[in-house]
């Protein structure tokens with residue numbers, strides 16, 4: 001059990017377990033339930049957004065057998081005709097209906113002999129059973145051709161909110177604790193790819209009951225990552241929303257921490273008082289959203305927080321400061337770092353006391369100032 005991959009263990013088997021694909025599920029369900037020969041359905045979406053899990057969950061829900069083929073298995077036109085064409089005419093083994101999946105249809109492009117796409121389209125138009133195709137990239141030639149003759153369902157990249165929600169459910173099933181900022185950061189890093197997010201979550205969770213931000217430091221990098229100074233440069237030196245958003249994604253620093261960096265450096269970068277005031281205003285609003293996310297698990301607010309702090313700050317400037325600025329590490333983190341030892345000691349004492357007193361660590365921390373007073377008085381009493 002311990003070696004099981006969480007992406008498989010927590011792969012949704014029911015449509016309700018999928019996050020963020022309600023609309024796609026509805027369209028696919030209607031297509032399958034009302035299927036008449038004439039058109040296939042093409043699911044286009046980025047990696048790890050749930051194309052395969054959606055199709056298999058729907059096959060299950062509708063009592064259809066699922067026949068899966070991958071474009072790389074049917075390289076030759078003859079294979080397409082034999083395997084997919086054959087399946088499109090034969091009843092399923094059980095006599096139930098079936099769904100034929102042609103996975104990763106982008107791969108039809110570049111097959112050894114031409115004519116793969118027309119062969120598939122011919123089968124799609126006459127198939128007795130619904131044919132579902134999947135693809136990542138809407139711009140490759142094969143997919144463009146398929147789009148003309150298939151109903152297209154765009155499956156969006158999952159939002160950080162959706163990814164975070166799923167990660168939280170997984171952790172609670174596993175009985176592992178994690179600070180919200182940790183989940184937020186993993187969701188953030190995954191760029192909407194649930195497979196990456198779950199794999200990273202499992203990697204940091206292995207052998208732990210609780211995961212902390214420090215545990216994330218050892219995670220490998222994926223994609224092209226940028227340093228915090230580059231993300232700050234995007235924010236302070238441009239107003240290009242798309243570029244700033246991408247830079248925020250590509251930076252391995254959690255949104256909460258990026259906010260502290262922005263806050264620390266606003267006055268170093270902007271000279272005009274009204275620019276500074278507006279930038280601080282946007283950051284303070286982002287801070288309110290972050291607080292709400294932490295308190296109420298309202299993950300959907302994360303994108304507001306992120307856009308307010310980054311694009312909000314970027315757009316506060318009238319024009320860019322031409323000077324290159326050395327961005328400074330947030331003082332608040334430095335101060336917290338210095339008092340880290342004291343805080344850790346206080347927390348561990350509170351936990352111990354909590355155990356003896358049968359109450360939570362939080363409760364003990366609230367009462368701690370009173371202990372101080374009580375113990376001082378006790379001391380005086382015993383001296384007398």
Ligand SMILES: Nc1ncnc2c1ncn2[C@@H]1O[C@H](COP(=O)(O)OP(=O)(O)OP(=O)(O)O)[C@@H](O)[C@H]1O
Nearest residue numbers: 007010011018019047048049050051052053194195
């Ligand atoms: N919407 C989702 N809700 C919950 N889990 C998901 C979702 N999407 C993906 N997953 C998880 O990620 C794994 C990979 O998903 P899936 O195979 O469906 O991705 P895909 O969209 O087909 O990606 P690719 O284009 O790389 O083939 C699943 O096993 C599941 O654990």
Ligand SMILES: [Mg+2]
Nearest residue numbers: 051052103134
């Ligand atoms: Mg897939």
